[in-house]
Amino acid sequence: MDVDIVISMGLVGVMLAMLGMGLLIAYYGSSKTRNVGVSFLVLGVGLAYYLVVMDTSDVAFWNSMLAFVGGMVGGMLGIIAFLVAIIKS
Amino acid sequence: MDMVSNYDVMNFFVPMLIVGIGVALLATGMFTSYFGAGKSQKIGFALLFFGIVILALVYLMTFGGVDAIPDDTFEEDEFNEALTSGIAALGGAIAGMFIILFVLMKVDTVDDLEDLDLEDLEDLDLDEELKKLEEELNQTDENDNTEEEE
Numbered sequence: 001m002d003v004d005i006v007i008s009m010g011l012v013g014v015m016l017a018m019l020g021m022g023l024l025i026a027y028y029g030s031s032k033t034r035n036v037g038v039s040f041l042v043l044g045v046g047l048a049y050y051l052v053v054m055d056t057s058d059v060a061f062w063n064s065m066l067a068f069v070g071g072m073v074g075g076m077l078g079i080i081a082f083l084v085a086i087i088k089s
Numbered sequence: 090m091d092m093v094s095n096y097d098v099m100n101f102f103v104p105m106l107i108v109g110i111g112v113a114l115l116a117t118g119m120f121t122s123y124f125g126a127g128k129s130q131k132i133g134f135a136l137l138f139f140g141i142v143i144l145a146l147v148y149l150m151t152f153g154g155v156d157a158i159p160d161d162t163f164e165e166d167e168f169n170e171a172l173t174s175g176i177a178a179l180g181g182a183i184a185g186m187f188i189i190l191f192v193l194m195k196v197d198t199v200d201d202l203e204d205l206d207l208e209d210l211e212d213l214d215l216d217e218e219l220k221k222l223e224e225e226l227n228q229t230d231e232n233d234n235t236e237e238e239e
Contacts, residue, residue, distance in 0.1 A: 005170060006177045008090055013181020014188070021189045036196055040189060051090055061090045063101045064174035070102040071175035074109020078140075081110070082117035085132050 004057035009064050011047055011055075018044030099160065100167040105175050107147055115140030 018040045025037030051061075114136050121133030149155040150163040 002169075002173055005173045009174045009177035010181035010184070013178040013183070014185035015181075016178075017182045017185025017189065021186065025189075025193075032196065033193065036192060040192075052092060055090045057090060059090050059174075060095060060097075061092050062094050063097050063171070064178070066096060066098060066101040067105045067171035067174040068178040070105030070171075071109040071179070074106040074111075075113045076109075077106075078110040078113020079117065081114065082121070082136055085136060086121070086129060089128050089132055 005059050005064065008051065008055055008057050008059045008061075009068070011051055012061075012064070012068075015044050015047040015051065018047065097167070099162045100164055101171045101174075104147065104151070104163055104168055105171050107143060108172070108175075111140050111143035111147060113140075115144065 022037050022040030022044055025033055026041055027037070029037050118133050118135070118137030118140050122130055122137050123133070125133045146155075146157070147163070150157050151165055151168045
């Protein structure tokens with residue numbers, strides 16, 4: 001189960017990076033990097049298709065995403081707390 | 090993957106939120122207490138202290154049998170799944186970014202110089218162009234002189 005989680009959620013992370021960065025590069029890139037951005041977008045969509053349709057593991061996607069988002073939000077709140085403490089001192 | 094929408098916020102989101110805050114406080118506290126001086130160093134120690142306290146509480150509530158929060162939050166198995174999911178997704182996102190940066194560095198990102206009309210530039214006779222410019226300048230000077238004389 002743990003190995004399934006690592007593989008599936010690792011692919012989810014790669015997919016998010018591909019979609020996010022691909023979108024930025026495809027929109028703001030120069031004529032050459034734009035093509036690279038579009039290919040990243042295609043790769044991201046392909047990964048999404050694999051995860052939704054072909055991945056047969058029992059990993060609960062939404063709960064795993066909740067854990068990922070919770071960790072990210074918690075990290076941001078911690079850094080905000082650090083900045084507030086430094087600025088207010 | 091199981092895409093059925095079963096949200097277990099209290100067992101997945103909340104523990105990871107608290108762990109995220111704890112890790113961020115621990116990391117910033119270590120950084121500030123080491124590199125800071127005077128007042129900011131004291132703040133660094135305070136942040137470090139709170140980070141350690143938060144992470145220790147999470148550990149005790151999950152693995153140590155301390156039921157500080159009622160309900161079934163901080164269940165050991167689900168906490169492990171949540172932690173694995175969060176770390177795996179973060180690792181995957183970092184790996185994806187590295188792949189993107191690697192590809193971008195390997196691809197020639199400079200726009201093609203073929204778009205410039207270099208053939209026209211090669212055909213230019215610079216001496217002739219220079220003579221033309223000089224003639225134009227001389228003509229304008231002559232015109233100015235005649236206008237001043239009038």
